[in-house]
Amino acid sequence: xxxxxxxxxxxxxxxxxxxxxxxxxxxxxxxxxxxxxxxxxxxxxxxxxxxxxxxxxxxxxxxxxxxxxxxxxxxxxxxxxxxxxxxxxxxxxxxxxxxxxxxxxxxxxxxxxxxxxxxxxxxxxxxxxxxxxxxxxxxxxxxxxxxxxxxxxxxxxxxxxxxxxxxxxxxxxxxxxxxxxxxxxxxxxxxxxxxxxxxxxxxxxxxxxxxxxxxxxxxxxxxxxxxxxxxxxxxxxxxx
Amino acid sequence: xxxxxxxxxxxxxxxxxxxxxxxxxxxxxxxxxxxxxxxxxxxxxxxxxxxxxxxxxxxxxxxxxxxxxxxxxxxxxxxxxxxxxxxxxxxxxxxxxxxxxxxxxxxxxxxxxxxxxxxxxxxxxxxxxxxxxxxxxxxxxxxxxxxxxxxxxxxxxxxxxxxxxxxxxxxxxxxxxxxxxxxxxxxxxxxxxxxxxxxxxxxxxxxxxxxxxxxxxxxx
Numbered sequence: 001x002x003x004x005x006x007x008x009x010x011x012x013x014x015x016x017x018x019x020x021x022x023x024x025x026x027x028x029x030x031x032x033x034x035x036x037x038x039x040x041x042x043x044x045x046x047x048x049x050x051x052x053x054x055x056x057x058x059x060x061x062x063x064x065x066x067x068x069x070x071x072x073x074x075x076x077x078x079x080x081x082x083x084x085x086x087x088x089x090x091x092x093x094x095x096x097x098x099x100x101x102x103x104x105x106x107x108x109x110x111x112x113x114x115x116x117x118x119x120x121x122x123x124x125x126x127x128x129x130x131x132x133x134x135x136x137x138x139x140x141x142x143x144x145x146x147x148x149x150x151x152x153x154x155x156x157x158x159x160x161x162x163x164x165x166x167x168x169x170x171x172x173x174x175x176x177x178x179x180x181x182x183x184x185x186x187x188x189x190x191x192x193x194x195x196x197x198x199x200x201x202x203x204x205x206x207x208x209x210x211x212x213x214x215x216x217x218x219x220x221x222x223x224x225x226x227x228x229x230x231x232x233x234x235x236x237x238x239x240x
Numbered sequence: 241x242x243x244x245x246x247x248x249x250x251x252x253x254x255x256x257x258x259x260x261x262x263x264x265x266x267x268x269x270x271x272x273x274x275x276x277x278x279x280x281x282x283x284x285x286x287x288x289x290x291x292x293x294x295x296x297x298x299x300x301x302x303x304x305x306x307x308x309x310x311x312x313x314x315x316x317x318x319x320x321x322x323x324x325x326x327x328x329x330x331x332x333x334x335x336x337x338x339x340x341x342x343x344x345x346x347x348x349x350x351x352x353x354x355x356x357x358x359x360x361x362x363x364x365x366x367x368x369x370x371x372x373x374x375x376x377x378x379x380x381x382x383x384x385x386x387x388x389x390x391x392x393x394x395x396x397x398x399x400x401x402x403x404x405x406x407x408x409x410x411x412x413x414x415x416x417x418x419x420x421x422x423x424x425x426x427x428x429x430x431x432x433x434x435x436x437x438x439x440x441x442x443x444x445x446x447x448x449x450x451x452x453x454x455x456x457x458x459x460x
Contacts, residue, residue: 050363077369087364090460091382100378101368133460146364153368 001025001061002047002157002190008055009042009212016042018212019056024190026156029183031199031220032192034209035235040192041084043209044159047190048072048079060157077105080150084162086142088134088149094121095130098149106153113152120148124178140171144178151182158182160191196239200224208232250425251434261417262438268406268413269399272335276342276399277392283343284350298347305344310402313337318409330411338399345398349391353384386458393450397443404439414438 002024009017017039024030032040045051047058049065049072058065063075089097098117102108108116121130124144126137134142143163150158160179164172176198183189183202193199199206200220207217208229215229227233251258286298305313314337321328328336357380365375404415412420414435422431 048367050366073366073369073371076367079367081364081367083360083364085358085360087360089361089364089379091386091458101370104374104378105369135460149368 002188003059004043004047004056005059006056007043007046007053007058009039009046009051010054016212017046017053020214022207022214022217024157024188026188027186028205029187029189029191029203031203031206032190032209033194033196033199033206033223033235037211038209039212040209041161044081044161044190044192047159048076048081073105077153078156080147080153080155080158082143082146082150082158082160082163084165086139086146086166088137088142088145090134093131093133094126094137094145094148097134097145098152101149102152116152117148120152121145123151123181124148125174138171139167140174143167143171143175147175147178147182157188157190160189160193162192162194164193164195194239196224196236208235210235244429246430247427248430250421250427251430254421255434257421258414258417258435258438261412261414262442264412265400265403265406265414265439266442268331268334268338268403269396272338272342272399272403273392273396275335275339276346276395279339279343280346281350283347284354287347288351288354301340302344302347305341306348310337310341311405311408313341314405314409330406330409333409334403334406334411334413337405338402341402342395342399345395346388346392349388349395350384353387354380356387357383389450389454389458393447396446396450400442400446401439 004020004022007017007020034040046053095117099113102116103113124147164175203220206220206223208215210231216232283298286294317337318333362375365379406413407415407419418431418435422428
């Protein structure tokens with residue numbers, strides 16, 4: 001379970017997150033929507049400690065992410081993350097991209113790591129691209145590679161930071177399908193997304209962020225069909 | 241008007257000695273480059289990641305190495321240190337001087353290479369649970385090496401050619417050896433013409449092997 005309490009994040013004078021309280025239960029799929037600069041992505045960065053926080057706390061299965069005594073490298077193994085810019089490692093083949101972390105972080109043997117890599121790449125539909133370098137893959141394939149790479153660490157939570165925003169429109173579907181597959185398998189997911197269709201179909205809950213504040217959170221039907229907040233209504237009217 | 245008679249025989253007779261000296265030239269250049277790459281990488285990281293005295297040490301090294309003549313740098317390690325009572329053998333002077341110079345140039349190449357690898361690569365590696373050392377050695381540095389590979393090859397060629405300054409400090413690498421024979425036989429033109437060919441061949445061999453190696457190393 002992810003427990004976020006009174007989370008504040010500043011970038012210099014900029015107050016990006018203004019007291020977020022949020023619980024995400026095991027097996028839940030939460031979509032986070034909102035306009036650019038509303039703090040959605042920063043929230044993910046604070047959850048896995050890529051960004052320090054100024055106030056409040058983030059706990060993952062009871063472990064305080066930002067406590068000095070916490071081993072973040074250990075903690076991050078529970079948290080897979082997929083970025084907007086897929087960030088595949090260009091000097092490694094698809095298989096090596098996925099096998100590297102299990103081998104050097106988890107200490108698996110080379111054979112074991114390669115086996116995991118093959119399994120995960122097949123899982124996301126890249127079974128025929130094992131030996132390809134990222135430069136020979138399309139954006140959508142590279143993003144699925146990034147998902148496989150995260151899954152190879154057997155995370156308990158997956159964080160998606162606008163995983164489809166940088167893709168060509170016709171490649172968005174294949175990545176969303178992979179994310180749907182994960183949701184169906186019961187993965188706990190926080191998806192920062194601009195794909196309203198995905199948010200509505202796949203999420204258990206949807207949160208709307210506005211200027212660093214979580215304006216509204218609830219089941220998709222409530223957020224999309226009967227939003228309470230004026231800001232949410234305006235935002236949804238604009239994206240439709 | 242042109243009454244110089246070429247005499248190639250003495251050159252041909254001492255060709256084995258010249259080739260031997262050519263190997264010494266190559267050895268000095270390779271050794272200087274290995275040391276230069278190691279120190280250059282450290283200097284680049286010190287300049288980028290550190291504050292205070294260590295950073296300024298790195299900056300000063302790079303500034304002096306890049307902005308003064310190599311010959312003067314060699315003179316410093318030879319006659320300069322000699323004046324202070326530290327007498328180094330010519331081999332050590334040339335390797336130290338060239339390493340000093342190469343490290344300065346390579347440090348700047350490495351710095352450019354590090355800046356060309358996006359920070360998001362580090363984030364992605366850290367998110368997989370890698371610590372900072374693993375992220376650098378497994379993800380960043382391999383990419384940096386590809387970026388600086390051709391500049392390193394260039395520097396290697398420079399190291400071979402610059403090592404000819406060994407002649408000025410009494411070191412008998414290829415140029416020193418040539419000078420030695422030329423002044424004994426007075427066939428100066430013939431000797432240096434042949435030596436130029438030897439340099440040319442050495443450089444071509446380096447460029448050729450560099451190309452072969454890059455095809456093996458960088459398949460992406």
